[in-house]
Amino acid sequence: xxxxxxxxxxxxxxxxxxxxxxxxxxxxxxxxxxxxxxxxxxxxxxxxxxxxxxxxxxxxxxxxxxxxxxxxxxxxxxxxxxxxxxxxxxxxxxxxxxxxxxxxxxxxxxxxxxxxxxxxxxxxxxxxxxxxxxxxxxxxxxxxxxxxxxxxxxxxxxxxxxxxxxxxxxxxxxxxxxxxxxxxxxxxxxxxxxxxxxxxxxxxxxxx
Numbered sequence: 069x070x071x072x073x074x075x076x077x078x079x080x081x082x083x084x085x086x087x088x089x090x091x092x093x094x095x096x097x098x099x100x101x102x103x104x105x106x107x108x109x110x111x112x113x114x115x116x117x118x119x120x121x122x123x124x125x126x127x128x129x130x131x132x133x134x135x136x137x138x139x140x141x142x143x144x145x146x147x148x149x150x151x152x153x154x155x156x157x158x159x160x161x162x163x164x165x166x167x168x169x170x171x172x173x174x175x176x177x178x179x180x181x182x183x184x185x186x187x188x189x190x191x192x193x194x195x196x197x198x199x200x201x202x203x204x205x206x207x208x209x210x211x212x213x214x215x216x217x218x219x220x221x222x223x224x225x226x227x228x229x230x231x232x233x234x235x236x237x238x239x240x241x242x243x244x245x246x247x248x249x250x251x252x253x254x255x256x257x258x259x260x261x262x263x264x265x266x267x268x269x270x271x272x273x274x275x276x
Contacts, residue, residue, distance in 0.1 A: 090196075093173030097131045098274040101170035103195060104263065106179040107188060107242060108205030109234045110220055111212035113251050113259070117205060118179040120260035125175055130273065132175040135162060140180075150231045156187055163191035170199055175267070183233045185240040198270060203263055204245035209234050211252060 094100045104121065106114040118134050125132035140162055141148065148154040159182050169176035182188050192200040212234070213221040224232035231237045242248075247266050249259045267273035 090171070090173070094274075097173045099130055099173075099175065099267075100199070100272050101173040102175055102199045102201055102267070102272050103166045103170050103191070104175060104177045104201045104203055104267075105166070105182070105188065105191065106177065106203045106205055107182045107245075108207060109209060109212045109239055110181060110232075111215045111217055112205040112207035113256070114179040114181075114205045116256055117249065117251075117259045117263070118177040120256050121263050122177050124260055124264050125273070130175055131173055132177065133169065134177040134179060135166060135169075137180040150237075152184075152231075152237075155183065159184075159187040159191065163187075163194055166191065167194045170195065175273070181233050181239070183237065183239040185242070188242070198272070201247065201263075201266065201270075201272075202242050202245040203247040203249065204242040205249050205251060205259075206241070207251045 090101065104118070106118050108114050115134075115136050115138075118136070122132045122134045141158070144165070145158050145161055148158050159180065162178060162180060166176050166178050188202065192202070194200075216222055220229060220232065221235070223229045224235050233239045247263050249262060251259055254262075264273070
């Protein structure tokens with residue numbers, strides 16, 4: 069059963085429970101559903117490592133899918149900007165989508181800056197025990213800025229972008245993430261392998 073949900077505005081609504089439960093889905097997929105929540109600064113490597121994790125999982129027969137921050141903002145969240153309020157709504161929506169993926173039995177890789185600790189904790193609260201895996205992609209700001217793959221830091225420094233995380237907007241680092249990736253000393257494959265190893269150790273990932 070899902071964790072606490074926000075109350076819908078509509079009335080006369082009922083949550084419907086189907087004939088297939090989580091145990092049946094786990095048996096069908098060979099693993100339990102879970103949300104792998106990658107958080108870190110822009111340019112930290114969240115998407116790159118997340119996609120490598122997806123590749124590793126799919127190669128061993130798992131049902132895995134990446135929800136990428138930029139991709140979501142092209143569709144579902146195209147109406148949102150980067151104000152604190154819009155950031156909160158962005159994470160709320162993707163948290164709900166991630167929960168549905170996990171309930172379907174997927175290992176969903178959510179790669180978002182998600183700078184606010186309370187927002188990440190709220191998503192954790194939606195999930196069942198052990199179903200939320202916070203992955204802190206811990207890359208120093210100077211490395212992220214030196215990479216600057218999208219040229220965003222340069223634009224932010226020039227005043228063309230405001231509310232940029234790590235510069236003029238805060239980033240609240242996880243205090244007790246399930247997986248802490250110190251990427252300055254890791255290759256992409258090594259970082260991804262740490263995440264997969266955690267899933268194995270927690271019996272989330274079966275012998276698929």
